[in-house]
Amino acid sequence: MRTAIASHELLPKGLDLQSLSIETGRVSICVSSGMKRSVCPLCGRASSRVHSRYARTVSDLPWHGISVELEVLAKRFFCDEASCERKIFCERLQEVAARARKTVRLEEALFAIALELGGRAGARLALELGIVAARDTLLRRIKGAPLPEVGKVRILGVDDFAFKKGSTYGTILVNLEDHKETL
Numbered sequence: 001m002r003t004a005i006a007s008h009e010l011l012p013k014g015l016d017l018q019s020l021s022i023e024t025g026r027v028s029i030c031v032s033s034g035m036k037r038s039v040c041p042l043c044g045r046a047s048s049r050v051h052s053r054y055a056r057t058v059s060d061l062p063w064h065g066i067s068v069e070l071e072v073l074a075k076r077f078f079c080d081e082a083s084c085e086r087k088i089f090c091e092r093l094q095e096v097a098a099r100a101r102k103t104v105r106l107e108e109a110l111f112a113i114a115l116e117l118g119g120r121a122g123a124r125l126a127l128e129l130g131i132v133a134a135r136d137t138l139l140r141r142i143k144g145a146p147l148p149e150v151g152k153v154r155i156l157g158v159d160d161f162a163f164k165k166g167s168t169y170g171t172i173l174v175n176l177e178d179h180k181e182t183l
Contacts, residue, residue, distance in 0.1 A: 106131070
């Protein structure tokens with residue numbers, strides 16, 4: 001029987017635990033990147049010269065219904081490539097998107113909830129799980145999702161219909177071979 005949990009099982013990849021604070025209804029975790037070098041996003045040259053450090057606050061997956069907040073201590077590096085436009089750049093963390101307020105794994109969970117339940121029901125489930133997300137936020141994730149690839153359509157069905165008679169009309173295009181809507 002295992003009694004200890006390694007921090008890499010609970011935290012996003014590439015982050016090391018610095019401190020942990022448990023408050024009522026919230027867990028705050030201070031983490032930092034263990035990388036000594038980072039690659040410039042423009043020119044691709046690696047650098048180990050640290051310019052400065054800064055803290056970012058990012059929401060992560062909840063633990064047993066309690067919301068988790070990561071305080072990420074990230075580094076800024078100098079770009080030593082003379083031809084590069086960017087002189088200073090921030091390290092890219094694998095599971096924490098640049099300028100994001102949520103980790104990648106929390107974004108994936110919210111997207112799955114939104115696809116299955118939609119707006120209001122998804123927001124209620126997320127709140128039950130300890131994730132704060134408004135219904136409009138969930139709907140924006142669905143609208144921003146990439147559309148599936150549509151292959152060649154051989155047999156196309158067209159149907160015109162009324163949402164409200166005399167006021168609003170719509171048209172739907174259906175691939176009659178696999179019975180799916182086409183775009």
